Amino acid sequence: MTETWLLRNLRAVKGRAYPRVIGSSREPSWVIFDVLLPLLTVAAYAYIYKFMKAPEEFVGFVILGGAMTAFWLNILWSMASQLYWEKEIGNLSLYLMAPISRMSILAGMAVGGLFETTLRAVSTLVIGIAVFGIALSLSNPVMLIIVFIVTMVALYGMGMMFASLYLLFGREAYHMSSLMTEPIYLASGFYFPVKALGFWAAAGASIIPITLGLDALRQLFYPSTRSEYGFLPMGTELLVLSILCVLFILLSKLSLDYMEKLGKTSGRLTLRWQ
């Protein structure tokens, strides 16, 4: 690994992240479409908790879950499906010909996606807090940042793995992403504590990093609800998330290499409109 190689790949990461970062400022209409309007769905869930006279914390759970949906949607539609779309529009072959690691492209997509999505999620959170007047505890900000970062690394690692797996999909890619929306919202407890699903269902759903990440964030923001609604102790959740980080990044590298090889031998890497 030479310095030139490293710099070249860092430039590739920057180059692939750039359109996503800059796209946010060039198309400011996303503020309406991706922040204000989706907040309405979250508001509906908040109102139903209010209607059922649920504890106040549940409105906070919904706002947090609603903010985190931005990351999951970004994983599905802008990470997992992205290499497939790149294939469809003819960019994939250019990436494969470039003298860079494919992982740099995926990392660039992840960095750019994380940037634009964090902006959206934070906006949703701030507006949700302001509109519904919820109070969040910030007693352990360092842990909060650590949990968030570890969750995001694991989540985007999973997205990178999906991106390579999706490479061999045709139109299944769209349906696969579509299928993994509501069922994952349900399994990961985006709008209610995942503990409500029962231990084994929640444990199974923990393979999706956002399940434990969201649960840990809720425990940090609402320490008083930890014993009643927290799924696992926070330390355990952080440990599992750290393992998922390593696992998914490793698997993404392996699956990318495998799928590229398979794609080349089966001649499907540049096949479009299947």
Added chain:
Amino acid sequence: MNSDLRTFKNAAWLGWQMEANWTDPFLFATYSVVKPLAGTLILVFMYLVITHGETETAFFSYMYVGNALYMFVADVLFGVTWVIHDDREHYMTLKQVYIAPIRFSTYIFGRAAIKIAITSFGVLLTLIFGVLVLHVDINLGAVNWPLLVVALGLGLSTLAIMGLALGGVTFLTAKHGMGINEGIAGVFYVLSGVIFPITILPGWAQSISKFLPVTYWMEGVRRGLEPGVMAQLGPATGLQGFSDLQLMLILVLAAISFLFISLRIFKYADKIARRKGKIDWTSAY
């Protein structure tokens, strides 16, 4: 007229192929069942967490049926706008369809029709699951069929017409413009009494609710499908003062008004898109 029918039929056939032939029929059927059920179960779990398992209440049936019907709102709006997004960004065939000697709006409605058919299957399955597993209060003997059929037909037509306006907006927006569907559908989700009666909203929001056709559509379909539940909830729904006939008249008026408005928006957006060269742009960054 013949040309429009042929366009509609072929667009619907194309829509069906695009929706269904990516996999085998069994997997497609599973996919069509899992997605709507999961969406509904989110709400069911939210309810169960708070009520500790109580589902045999009028409010639960109200919420469950509303959420099942909402699939129509989301999918019909999405179906119409997705046609433009999908053909333009993914298949890059929008320009070819656009310059074909057909009425473009008929093509869009044809593609969307199949989406409505698939959604109807999901709604039906969700309702059956609700009745059999969660004891949702729907008694087939008590269903007011004429009201149900008329309300359903009028509401779906209005939604498809509204979708046309959003389709026009999609011409002018980049890839994230797909959030329009989610957003507009979200407005209806909050303000139209989909999962909770509009009476719990603040006064100003209730005023907006009464301008939205989906509010009356939901009320009309619920009165047809679960008259017992609606009678139990009584004034809590906020629309008790409207007779069935008044609800239907409002829906007819809404359909006519939106037809006029949507066509104007679509034509305007179409003109701007052509002027700015946006008919075949892609923004898949």
